Amino acid sequence: MSEHQDAARSAGSGKLAGLFREYGQRWEIEQLDPGSAWVAVTRNRSFVQVIAARDLDELRAELKKADAEDP
Numbered sequence: 001m002s003e004h005q006d007a008a009r010s011a012g013s014g015k016l017a018g019l020f021r022e023y024g025q026r027w028e029i030e031q032l033d034p035g036s037a038w039v040a041v042t043r044n045r046s047f048v049q050v051i052a053a054r055d056l057d058e059l060r061a062e063l064k065k066a067d068a069e070d071p
Contacts, residue, residue, distance in 0.1 A: 015056040023063050 027040040053059035
């Protein structure tokens with residue numbers, strides 16, 4: 001693994017940890033396959049909400065938007 005790949009993985013791990021700290025109580029967050037989309041799922045009784053994003057930054061923005069829309 002190159003130094004650049006190692007640094008990118010470390011930065012990604014920090015972003016993921018931040019997402020779990022901020023949204024992990026309400027959302028299930030996972031990557032479908034390594035290098036693929038990220039998905040967050042929340043359930044409120046019979047209502048299921050799913051958010052998909054290309055990367056963790058996009059996922060964070062979408063989660064923030066979803067929380068702002070939630071009454």
